[in-house]
Amino acid sequence: MFDLHTHHARCGHAAGTLEDYVQEAIRKGLPVLGISDHSPYFFSREDHPYPQLAMAITEFDAYIEEAVRLKRAYEERIELLIGVESDIFSDQIDLYGRKYVQYPIDYVIGSIHFLSSAAIMESLDFNTAAEEQQQFAVQRYVEAMVLGIESQWVQIVGHLDGFKRGYSGFRNLLSPYIDGILKRMADRGVAMEINTNGMQHACREWYPSNDVIERALFHGVQITFGSDAHHPDRIASDWEQVRETLLAMGCKRMVIYKQRKPHFVDL
Numbered sequence: 001m002f003d004l005h006t007h008h009a010r011c012g013h014a015a016g017t018l019e020d021y022v023q024e025a026i027r028k029g030l031p032v033l034g035i036s037d038h039s040p041y042f043f044s045r046e047d048h049p050y051p052q053l054a055m056a057i058t059e060f061d062a063y064i065e066e067a068v069r070l071k072r073a074y075e076e077r078i079e080l081l082i083g084v085e086s087d088i089f090s091d092q093i094d095l096y097g098r099k100y101v102q103y104p105i106d107y108v109i110g111s112i113h114f115l116s117s118a119a120i121m122e123s124l125d126f127n128t129a130a131e132e133q134q135q136f137a138v139q140r141y142v143e144a145m146v147l148g149i150e151s152q153w154v155q156i157v158g159h160l161d162g163f164k165r166g167y168s169g170f171r172n173l174l175s176p177y178i179d180g181i182l183k184r185m186a187d188r189g190v191a192m193e194i195n196t197n198g199m200q201h202a203c204r205e206w207y208p209s210n211d212v213i214e215r216a217l218f219h220g221v222q223i224t225f226g227s228d229a230h231h232p233d234r235i236a237s238d239w240e241q242v243r244e245t246l247l248a249m250g251c252k253r254m255v256i257y258k259q260r261k262p263h264f265v266d267l
Ligand SMILES: [Zn+2]
Pocket: 007, 011, 013, 038, 230
């Protein structure tokens, strides 16, 4: 059992310290815990433009230093992997890559939360948008994801169909692009997480949906697991159900990353 996708108080919308997550993971018996708080907005002129969304730019060093310290302090009891959940912005790919290479990071989860670095918090409302606007938005979503997959600094695609959280029809909008995305991931060795946080939201599904997981396995994409916990209680939530689902689909192993290199874990 492991969990590569967890947050903590630095991002401004999660509860608990890093150490709280480490201790809860030990209590739940996880041999491996990955921490992956939200990346700062490295391109911003302000140090902390959105305190409720992500840590300050100047806080990133302290985040990594604390993680390194905890990794050593707890190494007898749990293997702590140091990650980050990074936004993918089409116009900021190189900047983010130059940042991450400077740190002792085990993996980067590349996620799309907003379609543009210039319009954080101003995402299209799919529920009221015209079909043309929806199509345009989904194309931008796919373009950003492909840039992330090709970037060389993304090891894992986060919540691949995450926009279904606010609009369940997003699944269908994304569907024509899925095979193309998954083929690129397989070619590049970029993994897909099964993110169980969707169960907390109106869509009541994991990210991505089961049909996408089946297509990913068909294309040979490596799979990993993340609860996307914003509270220590959610660490590894639905792990057993995900494991059983994958085994039923014929998948026998998942991937984790250490110093950006894949390591396989039998299910
Ligand atoms: Zn978050």
